[in-house]
Amino acid sequence: MTRTTDPRGNRALRIRDAKLSDAPELAALMCEFDYETSYAEMHSRLQVILSDVSYSTIVAEVDNKLCGMIGTLTHASHEHNDPSGKIIALVVSKPQRRSGVGRALIAAAENDFASRRVTRVTLTTRFEREGAHRFYEALGYAKTGFRFAKNLPRIPQK
Ligand SMILES: CC(C)(COP(=O)(O)OP(=O)(O)OC[C@H]1O[C@@H](n2cnc3c(N)ncnc32)[C@H](O)[C@@H]1OP(=O)(O)O)[C@@H](O)C(=O)NCCC(=O)NCCS
Numbered sequence: 001m002t003r004t005t006d007p008r009g010n011r012a013l014r015i016r017d018a019k020l021s022d023a024p025e026l027a028a029l030m031c032e033f034d035y036e037t038s039y040a041e042m043h044s045r046l047q048v049i050l051s052d053v054s055y056s057t058i059v060a061e062v063d064n065k066l067c068g069m070i071g072t073l074t075h076a077s078h079e080h081n082d083p084s085g086k087i088i089a090l091v092v093s094k095p096q097r098r099s100g101v102g103r104a105l106i107a108a109a110e111n112d113f114a115s116r117r118v119t120r121v122t123l124t125t126r127f128e129r130e131g132a133h134r135f136y137e138a139l140g141y142a143k144t145g146f147r148f149a150k151n152l153p154r155i156p157q158k
Pocket of ligand 1: 033104125
């Protein structure tokens with residue numbers, strides 16, 4: 001997928017699939033998202049994710065600089081017949097926020113979901129991410145539940 005648009009008329013916004021060579025910029029974006037991530041860590045995560053067709057990783061570039069990403073998963077469901085879609089990660093770099101990049105990434109992810117016959121998309125977001133809550137509501141996503149989380153001990157690998 002490669003699309004070039006210019007929604008606000010003053011810059012070149014490009015939406016495309018992520019590549020392994022995007023690892024340094026994606027690691028920096030994860031750090032902005034409060035998930036400390038080194039280049040090496042992002043490189044090995046991407047190796048796994050990019051080789052699994054259930055995942056999509058789409059990036060945004062403004063004036064040829066990577067400034068946003070969305071990661072999604074399409075999965076079978078125990079509760080629904082159609083495949084379900086999950087937005088796993090979405091972040092836009094601070095200087096580019098509120099200029100339509102997040103909206104363009106969601107539109108690209110929704111197109112990708114539609115091509116995979118997904119009819120229901122979910123995501124979770126922390127209580128304190130109030131800007132993100134308003135963003136998702138503005139794009140037609142409704143609050144439908146709570147997320148519960150628990151950390152489990154890591155079992156040493158043999
Ligand atoms: C949430 C996030 C991805 C939005 O990206 P963005 O590029 O700034 O969003 P857009 O410019 O496309 O906004 C689209 C619409 O959403 C709404 N919106 C976006 N951010 C908003 C905010 N902070 N407060 C209120 N409304 C907001 C507006 O209606 C906006 O349209 P408008 O600018 O024409 O008024 C970005 O703020 C971000 O990366 N936040 C930190 C990471 C995060 O919280 N990710 C989500 C975790 S699940």
